[in-house]
Amino acid sequence: MQRIALTPRSDWQARVGSVGMHYHSPGGEIYWDESACYCFTRSQIDLLDDVTHELHQLCLSAVDHIIRRNGFAKLHIPQWAVPYIIQSWEQQEPSLYGRFDLAWNGTGTPKLLEYNADTPTALLEASVVQWFWLQECFPQADQFNSIHEKLLSFWANYRHRHPALHFASMDGSDEDFGNVEYLRDTALQAGLQTWHLPIPQIGWDKRQQRFVDEQLQVISALFKLYPWEWLLQDEFSRYLPSANLTLLEPAWKLLLSSKGILPMLWELFPDHPNLLAASFGDQPLLGAYVRKPLYSREGANIEIRRGASVVETTGSYGAEGYIYQQYTPLTAFAGHYPVIGSWVIANQAAGIGIREDTSEITGNNSRFIPHYFVEDN
Template identity: 60%
Template sequence: MQRIAVTPRENWRERVESVGMLYHTIDGAPYWDESACYRFTRSEIDTLDIATAELHSLCLQAVEEVIRRDLFAKLHIPKEFAALVTDSWENDEPTLYGRFDLVWDGSGPPKMYEYNADTPTSLLEASVVQWFWLRETRPDDDQFNSIHEKLIRFWQRWPNLERTPVHFACAGDAMEDLGNLEYLRDTALQAGARTRRLYVEEIGWDSTRLDFVDLDHAPIRVLFKLYPWEWMIREEFGRHLTRARIRLMEPPWKMVLSNKGILPILWNLFEGHPNLLPAGFEDRPLPGDFVRKPLFSREGSNIEIHRQGSVTSTPGSYGGDGYIRQQYQPLPCFGGNYPVIGSWVIDGDPAGIGIREDATEITTNGSRFLPHFFVEG
């Protein structure tokens, strides 16, 4: 694993916009950054592939454990939604995608920081944008990236594909979310699905028919929502989710995995596993340096690194539901840049990686996305 400085393509902004990425710049600085890239060997990619498949398997076992032992309160999942989670798990409701955030420098086993299991973003750049970068700049090399093909394959297997429209929704004020949502909707269209797009704020409730409805008052039977479960169940209409005739993606059982409380549960189940870091709830402090994370948080908010008596933290509005602690595992540093490897799971299978890096060890919404490639070896 190496970081290599490269020359950005001429008119790179126009090039990434042409494939749908309109949020390439944040606060005047590049978010999509092709002034450098990461180089891997095939054997390193194989290591990431195997670790991702293993972690996905462990997480599914952890969901089973949470349901079996009724640990919903531990995860601050309201009691009235426990049956919804359990039913979706027992009915094997499908999961489209998820992203593991891994710390790795190319040696030893990759370690799991967390699992973005419900509303992972940076999908468009991982799937399409870096693929076109590879084809235009390094056509003789390869990339760990089968995301696009696997997304389309997922939709092609969807029941009643051509008869029941899939509604796609996100918050109305989130450009990055909208870019990811439109990309996912496009993969469904390429698979032959009927789709409709709306904003979460536009979803209504028909109290007579007990249906969620769109702006045309048509019932929403399948909803892909790029909107966190912990927000949905607290919305005014959230209480109706337990009785509406609707299938959601990600499914309700992903509430368990999108919660950082899954980290101590995983460690309790599989203590010593080479791809896991020691983690515990706050009532069981960890020895040594640690990272304090809210059960629910997004984009690096309210993270605290406790290291050698000092604390590095980020602001935010999360933490009211509690925290967990995870053993501190430093990110590798490449010339003052700290990369996190986002490893994607599509329809249950490892599908590729995207790399975010920052000048600090806490990855935030403004952290840059860099492309990658691999060579034989």
């Protein structure tokens, strides 16, 4: 794994904009950054593929364990939602996607930092944006990236269950809108009928006991780029169990979107080579550790403690409590710390996207760096 300095394409803004990425420079700051890229070998990519599959299977086992052992309280899930989550799991409601964030420098064993199981973003850039970059800049190389094809395959199967689907996100975020519109486009390509609406415009029809859109059309299936833990705090969430509404991601993914899944995975699979030791807030770890809120976004309220050294970020999260995770150092490449986001689409490893920062905490302003791979020497 190498970080290679590059000269960006002279018209890169137009290039990425042509495939739907209009949030490449939020606030004038570079987010899509092609002044560098990461190069892997095929064997390294094969390892990432295997690790992603393994972690996905561990997570599915953990969901089953939480449900069978009634472990919901540790994740601060309201009691009224428990039967709804159990039903979602038992009915095998499909999951579209998720993203494992991994610490790895190309040697040794990749380690799971966290799982973005519910509302992962950076999908458009990991899929078509870096693929078109590859075709122009490194046409003889390859890329760990079958995201687009696997999305199309998922929707082709999903349309037999739900031929029409609403897509919803919050207003005011170009990144959220771009990711949702990309997913909606893949659903359209697969033959589904789709509509987009803002989350606040989802209404409740008391007479029909159904959720409806702005035109009072019943919503039967909904993709929501809106966290489950926020949704359960909404007064209308109590109607979900009886609303005859299919959601992506399904309710059972809430069990994986909490960082509480990290100590649960460690309890179930102690000393697994791809996991880091983790515990709940009432069981602090010895040695260097990272403290994370049960629920948080974009690297907020993270604390890294190594003896007297403390690195932390601010934010509004942490009311539900914290978990502790063994600290593992990120390798600095020319002063930049990469985190590998490895995607799961329809239960299959599908490709990677890399975010990097000059800090070890990946946040909202961290940059996306493309990648390619070559055959082993």
